[in-house]
Amino acid sequence: MAIQRNMDPKKSPMPVQDPQVRRNNFDEVALGYSYETAVNEAKRCLNCKNKPCQSACPVQIDIPAFIERVANEDMEGAYQIIAQSSSLPAVCGRVCPQEKQCESKCVRGIKGESVGIGRLERFVADWHREHCTEQPEMPTQNGHKVAIIGAGPSGLTAAGDLAKLGYKVTVYEALHLAGGVLVYGIPEFRLPKAIVQKEIDNLKSIGVDIETNMVIGKVLTIDELFEMGNEAVYIGSGAGLPRFMNIPGESLKGVYSANEYLTRINLMKAYKEGAKTPIKHSKNVAVVGGGNVAMDAARSAKRMGAENVYIVYRRGMEELPARKEEVEHAEEEGIIFKTLTNPVEVLSDENGEVKGMKCIEMELGEADESGRRRPIAKENSEFVLDVDTMIMAIGTSPNPLIRSTTPGLETNKRGCIVTDGENGLTSREGVYAGGDAVTGAATVILAMGAGKAAAKAIDEYIQNKQQP
Amino acid sequence: MYKIVRKKSLNPTVSLMEIEAPLIAKKAEPGQFIIFRAKQDSERVPLTIADFDREKGTVTIIYQIVGGATMELDTLNEGESLQDFVGPLGQPSETEGLKKVAVVGGGVGCAIAYPIAKKLSLLGCEVHSIVGFRNKDLVILEDEFKAVSSKLCMMTDDGSYGTKGLVTNALEELIKEGNQYDEVIAIGPLIMMKFVALLTKKYNIKTIVSMNPIMIDGTGMCGGCRLTVGGETKFACVDGPDFDGHLVDFDEAMHRGTMYKEFELHAREASCNLLNQEDK
Numbered sequence: 001m002a003i004q005r006n007m008d009p010k011k012s013p014m015p016v017q018d019p020q021v022r023r024n025n026f027d028e029v030a031l032g033y034s035y036e037t038a039v040n041e042a043k044r045c046l047n048c049k050n051k052p053c054q055s056a057c058p059v060q061i062d063i064p065a066f067i068e069r070v071a072n073e074d075m076e077g078a079y080q081i082i083a084q085s086s087s088l089p090a091v092c093g094r095v096c097p098q099e100k101q102c103e104s105k106c107v108r109g110i111k112g113e114s115v116g117i118g119r120l121e122r123f124v125a126d127w128h129r130e131h132c133t134e135q136p137e138m139p140t141q142n143g144h145k146v147a148i149i150g151a152g153p154s155g156l157t158a159a160g161d162l163a164k165l166g167y168k169v170t171v172y173e174a175l176h177l178a179g180g181v182l183v184y185g186i187p188e189f190r191l192p193k194a195i196v197q198k199e200i201d202n203l204k205s206i207g208v209d210i211e212t213n214m215v216i217g218k219v220l221t222i223d224e225l226f227e228m229g230n231e232a233v234y235i236g237s238g239a240g241l242p243r244f245m246n247i248p249g250e251s252l253k254g255v256y257s258a259n260e261y262l263t264r265i266n267l268m269k270a271y272k273e274g275a276k277t278p279i280k281h282s283k284n285v286a287v288v289g290g291g292n293v294a295m296d297a298a299r300s301a302k303r304m305g306a307e308n309v310y311i312v313y314r315r316g317m318e319e320l321p322a323r324k325e326e327v328e329h330a331e332e333e334g335i336i337f338k339t340l341t342n343p344v345e346v347l348s349d350e351n352g353e354v355k356g357m358k359c360i361e362m363e364l365g366e367a368d369e370s371g372r373r374r375p376i377a378k379e380n381s382e383f384v385l386d387v388d389t390m391i392m393a394i395g396t397s398p399n400p401l402i403r404s405t406t407p408g409l410e411t412n413k414r415g416c417i418v419t420d421g422e423n424g425l426t427s428r429e430g431v432y433a434g435g436d437a438v439t440g441a442a443t444v445i446l447a448m449g450a451g452k453a454a455a456k457a458i459d460e461y462i463q464n465k466q467q468p
Numbered sequence: 469m470y471k472i473v474r475k476k477s478l479n480p481t482v483s484l485m486e487i488e489a490p491l492i493a494k495k496a497e498p499g500q501f502i503i504f505r506a507k508q509d510s511e512r513v514p515l516t517i518a519d520f521d522r523e524k525g526t527v528t529i530i531y532q533i534v535g536g537a538t539m540e541l542d543t544l545n546e547g548e549s550l551q552d553f554v555g556p557l558g559q560p561s562e563t564e565g566l567k568k569v570a571v572v573g574g575g576v577g578c579a580i581a582y583p584i585a586k587k588l589s590l591l592g593c594e595v596h597s598i599v600g601f602r603n604k605d606l607v608i609l610e611d612e613f614k615a616v617s618s619k620l621c622m623m624t625d626d627g628s629y630g631t632k633g634l635v636t637n638a639l640e641e642l643i644k645e646g647n648q649y650d651e652v653i654a655i656g657p658l659i660m661m662k663f664v665a666l667l668t669k670k671y672n673i674k675t676i677v678s679m680n681p682i683m684i685d686g687t688g689m690c691g692g693c694r695l696t697v698g699g700e701t702k703f704a705c706v707d708g709p710d711f712d713g714h715l716v717d718f719d720e721a722m723h724r725g726t727m728y729k730e731f732e733l734h735a736r737e738a739s740c741n742l743l744n745q746e747d748k
Contacts, residue, residue: 174554213552218556241703242689251724253723259689259690268684352724400706
């Protein structure tokens, strides 16, 4: 039966919690499409033959095919199509920057708004989770072992793909809980942890072993993982050490890295009544940086009860690297954007606590090598922002634990692991790497894409090795 | 889960636990630390390794009950298990090539100073140990230190045991007696390490201190454990926990250590009240 297309130029809006309500709770902001809205939105897809959306997806989901199933109300069929390419659909449907990927190539986007691909992906994954009780089938084992370092999006994707091919996969996680940035970084209100846990349980049910509390490079080295019978190792160890600005006052009480602030709240549940892990209950907070992590930290601070939360960013609103949706949500929740502003000093009270942040105004000059206009300080424009907490969200530098204990593993001058093109092969035979450990801080989906490519390469490597 | 195979009270507020953790025991070196969580939902807390037995596959920790997390740990008994136990983290203490060393321990810091003294002694280094406690009741590991040191100075603040005075008094005396130390290793309260470092700076003796700041993950991710060492920001978890005592900004570290003082006080009261209720 031919689908009656929906020619509405606009995307079906996503229902959300009211900003005035949600700024006081950690419940999910976006509520998800209803069944009717999903079917109706799916009918906006033109099912293009050349599938430009699919080619813009880092894990190459057959997007028109799954959307067609949704339009035909075959939700489980839609899920199976996504699951062929993505191990974590409920996660990607929520946190992928679709507007820069699949949706940016959507033909409907030329004369109107693109199809809500991410929202449909989320709907399908949620529908499956709520309606399908069948356990996935355990793949036939092929007798080969692979070790994965890091149970974040990259490692879990590689683990899922390899397990489906029959490999015995063990994932080693440094923290006490699997999920990586999905559990310590991205807040509950953007990605409920129960959903992450469910995706991880799915991987366990297809035979993936996850060993927590295992800091590779310390308790076991990569060489020892090979001695234990693994034929390949994938390093998806993540971003690493938080950066600071090296301005006076960064060691004062009340200065956090975004990693620390978010880990206390998300992983250690400091937002809950009676939590054992402490966190500062701030009144006025400055978050330095303009990426998604900065938005997450600012919106978390608001929910922790802060009255005024500022995003302090040295370029302008147009240059904010965060997703537009995150910026809009932050604005709706009352986050104040101090753009073209740069901190120069953190001020201390008599007890060593933050009592203010001295800033300087900036203006944009010529474009630098990144193609963005370079911010330049305006003379004599210093002012003091009245804050008691400062959260640094200006990126990370790679963790030395693995490179310092793995002879022959080549890293670049920034400390990122060097890989050979897209398949993630490092300078060591049988050792592959991907995600933030290779690229520096990037997105969940790019890390997943790298995990996927490496899983394919690892499979080819092990299969070829077997031939005489 | 990580089973407690032995638990022993060393003094009214300090206890020892030997914990089954074969992989960690295999790799552990003096100076390194572990992070534990006593129970589901407990806080992550770092503790420097007090001892390890590679054959038995156990790691020993010695802890002082100071806040909610250590109180919770102390509710666990022999045969029970810790929820999480991860390590060995941080860099091992450097012991290579040392011929004569003064090991200075203060209070529960002696628990960390001891394995270093032991390793140095095994390597044939001459060890002078100076240990300090507030009073006689708080003395721990005296016999252990005796066994690995050619000289042991026992100091108490109130003179109820050993010599009355501070560890710095004893150290200065030993230096003045003409003892030439390749290195002084000081482990204890920040204020003690600060004054040991000030003293040894005067005599130009290299001094290593072991820092134990607030941290969460212990692998470099959170940056909560940052210190200023020689004007540079260092992370105790990956760069340390041992640092050059003459370069550490102790005053800043002391400030940072009080970040959650109020929370800890509340946690302690809450735990105590809970324990009180159980007693009723």
